[in-house]
């Protein structure tokens with residue numbers, strides 16, 4: 001039976017971050033009565049942004065839902081395309097590695113700017129966004145949210161998009177048979193800024209710059225004000241580590257040794273190093289993502305480390321898949337929530353695994369001759385067999401194949417490459433494809 005009077009369904013979204021704001025736009029367009037509750041003040045009115053000053057890589061999985069919401073046109077002008085990785089070795093020599101085929105790129109965007117644009121779009125669509133509303137409790141039986149300011153709100157559907165340390169998820173942890181795990185990696189991160197000179201970028205802007213150094217790395221993404229946001233991913237303990245850098249001299253000596261060309265572009269590097277916070281990186285997993293009429297999406301359901309640039313993209317993809325499934329099931333929340341929660345989980349687990357693995361690739365392998373040879377070979381195979389062989393990075397970044405399938409195929413590709421590279425003979429690409437196709441059916 002077709003559900004009538006969608007507008008009567010009251011939907012409350014907790015968290016006006018990236019995922020919550022986008023979901024609000026789409027559900028409002030579908031005709032629902034949508035309210036968003038955000039613990040922060042309105043970022044458009046605060047003088048100091050409360051969110052982190054990070055920029056993010058936006059790619060296909062994130063772009064599709066933005067287009068579905070009809071808001072991509074308002075965001076596109078703020079994007080800076082990045083065609084590939086620009087690797088900096090210790091001598092300052094540069095090597096370029098494209099992300100995909102000619103014409104394929106990812107996009108650098110300021111998280112704060114994107115968030116403000118999405119909130120703006122939500123309000124334009126007619127969504128009520130309530131700032132200064134910190135959710136403190138939820139009653140899953142009556143679908144009632146409670147806020148720090150004493151307010152309580154009853155809804156037909158509650159969506160927790162309140163990020164990696166979700167209050168809704170914390171409450172789920174007290175329910176029966178709810179599983180939760182969190183894991184901090186041994187590395188933290190610190191942001192630094194390369195300012196423009198005469199209003200111009202100090203490095204080529206259409207690349208993600210990367211200084212891979214074995215157990216640690218520095219990366220830099222361009223911003224549309226001419227700056228680069230640099231992020232140092234570095235162990236908290238050990239040698240070298242954050243624990244060893246306690247004075248300006250130690251910081252300067254460390255950067256002189258490992259990142260000389262970057263250091264030369266940041267005159268007040270040591271001051272910035274001690275002013276900016278050192279933050280940690282966590283992976284969280286939980287299941288089920290729902291209880292009665294409440295569901296988690298985005299980081300609240302699955303926070304991942306940032307090394308595949310897929311945290312936000314996967315959260316936006318959650319929105320698209322959730323809405324598509326809801327529409328297909330005629331907005332019957334009791335039928336949608338359990339199915340969505342169980343079908344999407346394997347993909348969240350897959351991107352979580354891929355993100356952790358990509359850290360090793362970025363910091364350790366991207367400058368390695370064997371790795372570069374594999375990449376080159378893969379590109380050649382793809383050129384000859386574009387439909388049969390799509391490199392793992394492209395499956396994750398430039399397609400909307402389920403993450404779990406990309407992970408499965410990527411593992412088979414690695415196995416096939418290992419076999420052929422060990423043969424010491426000239427590699428016959430048609431044999432590579434034949435072997436890949438055989439294993440694809442079996443594994």
Ligand SMILES: Cc1cc2nc3c(=O)[nH]c(=O)nc-3n(C[C@H](O)[C@H](O)[C@H](O)COP(=O)(O)OP(=O)(O)OC[C@H]3O[C@@H](n4cnc5c(N)ncnc54)[C@H](O)[C@@H]3O)c2cc1C
Nearest residue numbers: 015017018019039057135162163298299306309311312313
């Ligand atoms: C260093 C770094 C680099 C990254 N790079 C990338 C990248 O390149 N590409 C990419 O796709 N992803 C990247 N990510 C991940 C990305 O930032 C997150 O996946 C994304 O922000 C998740 O969006 P979200 O809306 O689920 O959560 P958030 O953006 O965290 O939003 C949650 C919102 O909920 C609000 N909130 C929290 N608690 C409450 C409460 N109790 N009541 C009401 N409101 C509440 C918060 O204030 C916030 O506004 C990166 C992350 C980090 C840390």
